[in-house]
Amino acid sequence: MKQKLGVVLVGLAFGVMLSRIGFSSWDEVHRMFTFADPRLVLTFGVAVVALTISWQVIARFSKPRWAPRPIHRGSLAGGVLFGAGWALCGACPSIALVQLGEGQLGALLTLAGIFLGNWLYSVVHERYFRWTMATCADT
Amino acid sequence: MSYLPWYVGGVGIAAVMVAHWLSLRRMMAVSGRYTALVNRLRFGPPKDEGQDLSAEELIRAMREATEAAFGASAMDLPEPESSRPPVSIRSVDRDNVPQTPGTHLLFLGALVVGGLLSALLGGGLGVTSSLHGELFARVAQGSPLGKAALLLGGGVLVGAGTRMAGGCTSGHGLCGVSRSQKGSLLSTLGFFGAGVAASLLLGRLL
Amino acid sequence: MPRRPECPNTLSCEMYDLLKLAGTLAIWKTNYCTSDFERCERHKLSSSGRPVPRNLLPNGVLLRHLSKGERT
Numbered sequence: 001m002k003q004k005l006g007v008v009l010v011g012l013a014f015g016v017m018l019s020r021i022g023f024s025s026w027d028e029v030h031r032m033f034t035f036a037d038p039r040l041v042l043t044f045g046v047a048v049v050a051l052t053i054s055w056q057v058i059a060r061f062s063k064p065r066w067a068p069r070p071i072h073r074g075s076l077a078g079g080v081l082f083g084a085g086w087a088l089c090g091a092c093p094s095i096a097l098v099q100l101g102e103g104q105l106g107a108l109l110t111l112a113g114i115f116l117g118n119w120l121y122s123v124v125h126e127r128y129f130r131w132t133m134a135t136c137a138d139t
Numbered sequence: 140m141s142y143l144p145w146y147v148g149g150v151g152i153a154a155v156m157v158a159h160w161l162s163l164r165r166m167m168a169v170s171g172r173y174t175a176l177v178n179r180l181r182f183g184p185p186k187d188e189g190q191d192l193s194a195e196e197l198i199r200a201m202r203e204a205t206e207a208a209f210g211a212s213a214m215d216l217p218e219p220e221s222s223r224p225p226v227s228i229r230s231v232d233r234d235n236v237p238q239t240p241g242t243h244l245l246f247l248g249a250l251v252v253g254g255l256l257s258a259l260l261g262g263g264l265g266v267t268s269s270l271h272g273e274l275f276a277r278v279a280q281g282s283p284l285g286k287a288a289l290l291l292g293g294g295v296l297v298g299a300g301t302r303m304a305g306g307c308t309s310g311h312g313l314c315g316v317s318r319s320q321k322g323s324l325l326s327t328l329g330f331f332g333a334g335v336a337a338s339l340l341l342g343r344l345l
Numbered sequence: 346m347p348r349r350p351e352c353p354n355t356l357s358c359e360m361y362d363l364l365k366l367a368g369t370l371a372i373w374k375t376n377y378c379t380s381d382f383e384r385c386e387r388h389k390l391s392s393s394g395r396p397v398p399r400n401l402l403p404n405g406v407l408l409r410h411l412s413k414g415e416r417t
Contacts, residue, residue, distance in 0.1 A: 003238075004245055006162030011246040014155045014167075015253015020261070021148035024254060026272035028142075033338035039145050044312070046149020047156075051317035054157045063224040065234070066166065067357040069311065069320035078304025079311070079329020081296050086330065087337035089293025090270060092308045093301060094169045096294070097247055099270065101254025106269035106290050113294020114301075118170075118177045121299040125394040132353055132392045133305040178396045187407055189400025197400060198367040200408040205369040208404055209376075216371035226362045235359045237399065302394075 015098045024098045026090030033087055073131045089113065156313055164234045168310030169250075170301035172243040177302075179240050194231040278344045304329070352382035354391060359399060377403040 021043055022028040032040035058064060086092055089110045091099060096114060099107035143151065159167040189197060206214060258264045265271055269286045279285035301307040304326040306315060312330070315323020355361050355378050364370040377385045385403035390396070400408035 003163060004242060006159075007242055007246045008249045010155060010159045010162065010167070011249025012253045012256065013158065014152075015250040016257045016260075017143075017148065017151045017155055017253075018250075019254050019257035020143045021152070022142040026270050026275040030274050030278075030338055030341070033334045034342055035335075039142070042145035043143075043148040043152070046146055047152040047313055048317045050150050050153035051156055051313060054153060055318055058157075058160070064160075065224055065226065065230075066318065069306070069315045069318075069322040070353065071322045071325050072305070072353075074303040074305065075322045075325045076329045078300045078302070079326035080333040081300030082304060082307065082326075083300070083330030083333030083335075084337045085293040085296025085298075085300055087293070087334045087341060089290045089297065090272070090275065091293070092169075092297060093173055094250055094307070094309060096297075097250035098254035098257075101251040101256075102258040102271075103255075103264045103266035104270045105267060106286060109287055109290035110294040110297075113291045113296075114173060114298035115177065117295035117298025117300070118173050118302045119181070119298075120295070121302040122174075122177055122181060122394055125303070129394075130392045132388065175396075182396060185396075185398060187400075187409065188398035189408055192400060192408065192410065194363065194366065196410060197363055197408055200400075200410070201363060201367040201402075202369060204402055204406050204408060205367070205372065208402075208406070209372050213369070213372035215368045218365065218368075218371055219374070223356070226366060228366060231359075231362060231366065235362070235399065 014094065015101060018095055018098045019102060024091075024095050024102060024104070029086070029090045072133050073129070074125075074133065085113075085117075152313065156309070165238075166310065166314040168306055168314065169246075170307035170310060172246060173298065174302055175238070175243055176240055185237075190236070194228045194235075198228075274345065278341050280344070300330070350382075352378045352385065352388055354388060358387065360387060360402065373403055 018024055022040065028037070028040060031037040082092070089096070091107065091110050093114055096107045096110040100111065142148075156167050159165070192200070202214065255264070269275070269283070269290070275286070275289075279289055297307075304311065306312075306323065306326060308330075311320075311323040311326040316327050352358075361370065361374075361378070364373050377388075382388050386405040387397050387401055387403060390401075398407065402408065
């Protein structure tokens with residue numbers, strides 16, 4: 001129950017944040033990727049710095065077990081596919097949902113695409129690829 | 140709507156990520172939730188996968204299974220030294236039970252409601268059958284088919300790419316990079332580079 | 346002397362933790378994780394992108410309540 005509450009509150013906060021920053025605007029994302037406006041990149045950069053500090057602080061007080069994310073054969077190619085897709089539809093998996101909430105119903109197509117793409121890749125990987133993403137944890 | 144300045148937004152995003160970890164003991168990784176849902180659709184609900192077993196019961200069963208597989212002499216052999224942080228039974232019970240599809244849907248749904256809240260706070264919901272965004276409309280040459288192609292095609296690439304890379308902007312770009320994880324750094328470079336290239340190409344259509 | 350490769354999943358493998366808690370890690374590690382890890386049923390599932398059951402042992406046995414496990 002506590003987990004479900006946490007999930008809802010964090011999800012709400014994240015959704016509001018992404019929207020208020022402008023990540024859910026196709027135009028803003030396009031401006032980010034064409035270097036027309038550094039605001040989103042700077043936001044990202046500040047977040048990374050703040051997180052780096054936060055994790056160090058947390059690690060000092062507890063002994064967290066954090067799953068490593070080593071390079072695997074899908075790291076670069078997967079990133080490239082994702083980035084290309086993001087430029088086209090203006091969304092990543094979280095943003096498409098925020099867009100929907102804002103009334104941008106085109107995001108329904110994006111969401112359908114994301115589920116379809118995830119499914120397709122799952123089939124392709126099982127059939128043709130064998131590499132591990134170094135986690136056998138079921139999310 | 141006027142957007143949050145970068146120094147506020149950046150801290151806000153980080154705060155949300157930290158809150159995620161503190162309350163769920165998991166790094167935020169949104170594409171993983173899609174993966175879990177797709178897996179549930181493809182492979183069905185887990186059967187006999189120990190969802191109902193506590194760590195204590197698992198440990199007892201494990202000792203029996205080890206003895207069955209290797210004999211009594213294999214029990215309680217000295218453990219090799221390791222720099223791995225220790226786990227406790229309590230932490231296993233807390234952290235290792237897989238999340239349910241319901242939890243994933245709650246999170247994804249909360250993102251939608253977050254968007255709704257933000258739109259309402261920002262002075263009104265703007266419902267459109269495609270996307271807000273003048274540049275988007277121009278890139279699609281105003282054509283509904285063009286818009287649909289960008290959205291669906293882009294979505295497929297996002298879905299496939301995030302599953303292939305094992306993460307998205309939150310999992311790799313934020314959590315992974317801030318922990319200097321090499322896989323995340325590479326994936327992030329990949330998606331940023333591709334985003335730039337694709338956007339510059341699309342920009343020619345403006 | 347070439348170093349034997351270790352299973353890349355050990356740092357995030359839940360079974361690894363449980364085996365350690367149960368005091369039975371050493372024998373499984375020797376037989377799978379630090380030697381022939383491609384035989385490990387968990388590794389096989391993970392490599393093909395499939396979800397890994399929480400109670401699956403490297404030799405394919407599924408742990409159950411208080412009694413002997415069964416082969417998958």
